Amino acid sequence: MISDNRTEHGIPHTASCRALGVSESWFYKWRDRRPTTSELRRQSLAAEITEIFSESGGTYGSPKIFVPLIRRGWRVSVNTVAKVMTELGLVARVVRHRRGLTRPGKRPAAPDFVKRDFTAEAPDLVWCGDMTEIVTGEGKFYLATVIDLFSRRLLGYAMGAHHDADLGTWSSRR
Secondary structure (H helix, E strand, O other): OHHHHHHHHOOOHHHHHHHHOOOHHHHHHHHOOOOOHHHHHHHHHHHHHHHHHHHOOOOOOHHHHHHHHHHOOOOOOHHHHHHHHHHHOOOOOOOOOOOOOOOOOOOOOOOOOOOOOOOOOOOOOOEEEEEEEEEEOOEEEEEEEEEEOOOOOEEEEEEEOOOOOOOOOOEEOO
16 A cells, blocks of 8 residues: 555655554565465465365365375364364355154154064055155155055055155055
């Protein structure tokens, strides 16, 4: 700004420095200053971190970015990587992990009437049901089926957008 005032408006450095409360010696020292080797190293480290972060699609945090940096020959710590990422404003996107549908809830589990024995002596004595989550481009989709354990034939199925007891209308295969 001090240099710009002189070139654009003809204001001498002395007047600009006095108005801004800056010593002239500091201004000349700053003007002639070259970046130090550690500053140059930090700039190239920031460029490498930004590259690795963008290659990961914004999902890598400092521990995962640290590993490729070490493989590329950098001697840095995870904390340094985290600090540089903070300075650059790079925040890893949280990847959500799928949770299973069968987890203990407030209600007790349904009784096991077949005692884990999935065989039957005759048709229509033992039926078994199952629910499957299908991930599609438009979201999750749930399919509930009922089979006869003797013939292993599909007796009916239901489809819906939620995994609750009311999956819509049942379709029978009989």
